Amino acid sequence: MKYHSKISGLGYYVPDNIVTNDDLSKKMDTNDEWIQERTGIQERRHIIRGEDTTTSMGVKAAKIAIERSGVSKEDIDFVIFATLSPDYYFPGPGVLVQRDLGLKTVGALDVRNQCSGFVYAVSVADQFIKTGMYKNILVIGSEVHSTGLDMTTRGRGVSVIFGDGAGAAVLSRTEEEGKGILSTHLHSEGQHAEELALQAPGMGKRWVTDIIADNDPNDESYYPYMNGQFVFKNAVVRFSEVINEGLETNNLQVSDINMLIPHQANLRISQFIQQKFKLTDDQVYNNIQKYGNTTAASIPIALTEAWEKGKIKEGDLVVLAAFGSGFTWGSVIIRW
Numbered sequence: 356m357k358y359h360s361k362i363s364g365l366g367y368y369v370p371d372n373i374v375t376n377d378d379l380s381k382k383m384d385t386n387d388e389w390i391q392e393r394t395g396i397q398e399r400r401h402i403i404r405g406e407d408t409t410t411s412m413g414v415k416a417a418k419i420a421i422e423r424s425g426v427s428k429e430d431i432d433f434v435i436f437a438t439l440s441p442d443y444y445f446p447g448p449g450v451l452v453q454r455d456l457g458l459k460t461v462g463a464l465d466v467r468n469q470c471s472g473f474v475y476a477v478s479v480a481d482q483f484i485k486t487g488m489y490k491n492i493l494v495i496g497s498e499v500h501s502t503g504l505d506m507t508t509r510g511r512g513v514s515v516i517f518g519d520g521a522g523a524a525v526l527s528r529t530e531e532e533g534k535g536i537l538s539t540h541l542h543s544e545g546q547h548a549e550e551l552a553l554q555a556p557g558m559g560k561r562w563v564t565d566i567i568a569d570n571d572p573n574d575e576s577y578y579p580y581m582n583g584q585f586v587f588k589n590a591v592v593r594f595s596e597v598i599n600e601g602l603e604t605n606n607l608q609v610s611d612i613n614m615l616i617p618h619q620a621n622l623r624i625s626q627f628i629q630q631k632f633k634l635t636d637d638q639v640y641n642n643i644q645k646y647g648n649t650t651a652a653s654i655p656i657a658l659t660e661a662w663e664k665g666k667i668k669e670g671d672l673v674v675l676a677a678f679g680s681g682f683t684w685g686s687v688i689i690r691w
């Protein structure tokens with residue numbers, strides 16, 4: 356018997372608290388025009404202290420995805436949680452989801468691949484289902500960025516871009532040929548690890564005793580660093596390559612794509628890809644305008660929204676593509 360995986364349920368959750376570009380301009384030297392022109396972002400969501408965490412948002416998104424999948428909680432047999440912003444340094448949020456959803460003592464895996472996290476997590480889930488090991492896998496991407504950003508003018512090149520939110524999918528076994536996930540493609544180039552990174556806390560950065568002794572709030576290594584233009588240049592090349600790789604593997608053409616869901620890094624990156632592949636507005640879904648870049652959550656949030664709006668139909672060719680810190684990048688080719 357040949358098994359495949361398909362997405363049987365989708366859900367997302369974003370905090371109610373909307374932070375506009377004007378709100379940010381009260382905290383740092385920035386403005387709505389600059390942010391919209393460079394990134395397309397109009398607003399993003401930030402959690403309210405004490406109300407949400409990376410795990411709690413993931414759980415909320417997961418509940419919706421499970422409900423829609425028709426799979427009972429008891430039949431979820433593995434959890435994969437992608438995030439760069441876990442509640443705890445360890446354990447990761449996968450086990451917290453197992454606990455908070457009241458799942459059986461199923462395995463829980465944490466994926467640390469930043470903006471490519473959801474694509475990596477889907478790929479892992481797909482392999483487990485293909486081998487016959489598991490039938491229903493809960494995949495979550497969730498991020499809290501707002502509590503870790505430098506909200507002063509020094510951090511403006513990074514902090515205006517990122518937002519909080521969560522998305523989830525249930526992947527289920529199918530025996531239908533040519534349906535579901537057709538292929539996944541993963542890459543990395545660690546040579547550029549420090550071009551988009553948060554170096555502390557990290558055991559390679561410093562000893563805990565040092566942190567306690569001279570915890571310096573001005574130490575920039577506590578905030579994410581991003582070489583924006585370098586990331587941009589690499590992103591547009593890698594997005595294109597990995598979309599082409601997925602299409603070629605399946606003997607498909609760009610014209611076969613019904614819906615491209617790019618990781619919501621920057622609207623300009625998505626538009627560049629759209630133009631390069633000559634895709635129409637109906638063939639690409641973007642929502643970075645409302646949510647900013649939510650890293651591992653961006654693809655499942657966008658995929659869920661597109662599906663909810665009826666933009667993805669049975670039989671459609673759906674392409675997911677991501678690029679981010681690591682550098683890592685990847686794509687997923689799905690026949691819906």
Ligand code: COA
Pocket residue numbers: 384385386389390393394470511512513515581582583584585586587590620621624648678679680
């Ligand atoms: N508001 C106003 N001015 C800002 C600003 C902000 N939020 N952030 C940076 N600036 C200023 C800079 O200080 C610089 O000023 P200077 O010319 O006086 O030195 C100027 O704007 C240009 O900065 P630069 O970093 O060169 O801008 P950019 O055109 O490269 O845009 C990014 C910056 C971050 C929007 C852009 O590089 C980008 O989107 N890169 C990709 C990021 C990405 O996708 N990351 C996620 C990957 S998963």
